[in-house]
Amino acid sequence: MSTQPLSAYKxxxxxxxxxxxxxxxxxSDWGAQVIKVEIPKDQSDGDDATDRSDYQNIQRNKRSIAINLKDKDGLQILKQLVETADVFIESFRPDVKFRLGIDYETLKQINPRLIYASLSGFGQTGPYKNRPGYDQVIQGMAGLMSITGLPGQGPVRAGIPIADLSTGLLLxxxxxxxxxxxxxxxxxxxxxxxxxxxQIFMLDLQAARYLIDGEVxxxxxxxxxxxxxxGTFHTLDGHITLAASTQLEFQRLCKILDREDLASSSDYLTPKKRSLNREKLNNELETILMGKPSQYWIEELNKAGIACGPINRVDETFADPQVKHLQLTARVEHPRRGPIDxxxxxxxxxxSQWLVHRPAPRCGEQTREILNELGYKTDEIEDFINRHVVYSCS
Incomplete structure (x- = not known):
């Protein structure tokens, strides 16, 4: 881990x-040392959500300390951690950090080099700042659901939490x-x-169509x-997706389909013409493509330099030889679930290399360890635990 590019950052x-x-x-995957500061939780019911697949995938490579930030001793522990931190990330409602006394202006007095990142549903200011913001609500408000799905079927959400994921990457x-x-x-x-x-940033070309051309x-x-x-087309035994939008690609496609007359048709002669007559063209192409199985078209079209591929289920995606070659998964040993990918x-x-070196922690799993690193003695730590200043599951 010491050789990873971000290993110097806390x-x-x-x-x-x-x-x-x-x-x-x-x-964290590139080496940053992460301490997950959590609210103490009652896990006496035995249902530990941290063992679930989604949690393990997104929360790996962290250590956890559970602190009661409403307690003055708990707040002091957090401020000690801030002293040597490089980055502080929070996603509370905008006013919460001020009520807790952990806003940027307060913490930069402790550490002027601190980079403080706030993430919210709608922004730190403005008329919606205090609204709860969840991915699907944002997909709807930002226009994504209005452009997803079949024409006329009504709004459709993306199959992944795209607002959450893209905003996290941008942050x-x-x-x-x-x-x-x-x-x-x-x-x-x-x-x-x-x-x-x-999410509005991720509208990209669709936003440009409106902002520049005035087209909704x-x-x-x-x-x-x-x-x-x-787009996606039926074949004899399933579906394929293909892209042949340039003039040269379209001409090659028509040749492979033995329909060179389509390339010279006045209805499809230019990209603009093909756009105006898209439904008619897509229907003609699909009629031909339904005559042979998917694998035939995938091989033939790719040989001709036309992008074409299958519509995979998730299990088929991870079984694909190219996906396996790219080594896009990592195995980590989980104390209760065993080896997981x-x-x-x-x-x-x-x-430089990314690395998944530890599973996602349980709430407060490293509380004692982190307090020891801050210089607290064993009896002090036990006192904190007994007074509910911190929580430890270990």
């Missing part, structure tokens, strides 16, 4: 749910920028983003909204 993670932990995962990017800037300034700074802002994008189903033909990082570097 992160205090007070984030919850998914977006904040996604940002932290981007840093990690902001933290890395702030760390780089600190090398020259010597100063920390405050960063904030929101699920709403992140409709649902386009499994077909690309602007480049034709690009989690999704790894999609980036490879010539000298």
């Amino acid at each position: 992160i205090l993670d007070l984030s919850r749910v998914r977006a904040g932990p996604t940002a932290v995962r981007q840093l 990690a990017n902001g933290i890395l920028i702030a760390l780089l800037e600190r090398h020259s300034s010597g100063q920390g700074q405050y960063i904030e983003t929101s699920l709403l802002a992140g 994008p409709p649902q386009a189903g499994n077909h690309h909204p602007t480049t034709i033909p690009t 989690v999704v790894g990082q999609p980036i490879t570097m010539s000298r």
